[in-house]
Amino acid sequence: MNRIDVVKGDITQRHVRAVANAANISLLRGDGVDGAIHCSAGPGLMCECGILGGCAIGDARVTGGYGLPARWVTHTVGPVWSGGANGERELVASCYRRCLDLAVLHSVRSSGFPAISTGAYEFPVYETTYITVTEVASFLESNSNMARVVFVCFSDEATDDYEAGITQPELDGELVRHG
Numbered sequence: 304m305n306r307i308d309v310v311k312g313d314i315t316q317r318h319v320r321a322v323a324n325a326a327n328i329s330l331l332r333g334d335g336v337d338g339a340i341h342c343s344a345g346p347g348l349m350c351e352c353g354i355l356g357g358c359a360i361g362d363a364r365v366t367g368g369y370g371l372p373a374r375w376v377t378h379t380v381g382p383v384w385s386g387g388a389n390g391e392r393e394l395v396a397s398c399y400r401r402c403l404d405l406a407v408l409h410s411v412r413s414s415g416f417p418a419i420s421t422g423a424y425e426f427p428v429y430e431t432t433y434i435t436v437t438e439v440a441s442f443l444e445s446n447s448n449m450a451r452v453v454f455v456c457f458s459d460e461a462t463d464d465y466e467a468g469i470t471q472p473e474l475d476g477e478l479v480r481h482g
């Protein structure tokens with residue numbers, strides 16, 4: 304069964320059980336997708352984030368989804384791109400893996416991801432697609448409990464890059480489906 308999708312859209316509108324948020328280390332509301340998720344979720348999300356004590360880069364924390372269609376939000380902090388020589392690739396892969404680890408712990412079977420770090424943190428989208436698709440595919444191969452992961456892209460460019468990313472030959476054809 305195909306278990307990886309790419310769609311263009313607004314992640315705050317996606318009907319998946321958990322959505323990932325591209326947060327900052329304080330977990331206090333920011334702009335971008337962070338601002339959109341907080342705006343849709345409502346004030347309860349900020350209250351819960353406020354007592355989590357922050358999050359390290361590459362790690363993740365989980366909260367309720369409040370006013371979002373998603374039941375859970377996995378907040379993760381991506382790396383700021385500084386040319387690729389400071390572990391950025393490993394850190395962004397860790398963001399996806401940690402979000403999925405937490406999602407599975409909460410019996411989540413469908414997760415949505417924005418393109419973590421590719422906005423304010425300037426991680427090139429074409430750089431991140433291969434890394435993140437490979438990381439998610441590897442997680443799914445060893446975690447049958449997660450039925451579906453959707454890459455929710457906000458631009459045509461990101462959508463095209465992710466569509467290309469999921470057609471890499473080394474990916475198990477059983478895993479990917481075009482959204």
Ligand code: APR
Nearest residue numbers: 313314325327333334335336337417420421422423424457
């Ligand atoms: N749905 C899906 N994707 C979105 C949405 C949305 N509603 N809004 C923005 N995006 C996309 C952006 O186009 C970008 O590709 O999410 C990706 C991540 O961009 P940012 O939100 O800027 O996140 P990031 O680059 O990880 O920077 C995080 O920005 O908002 C602050 O608090 C946040 O300090 C943190 C930093």
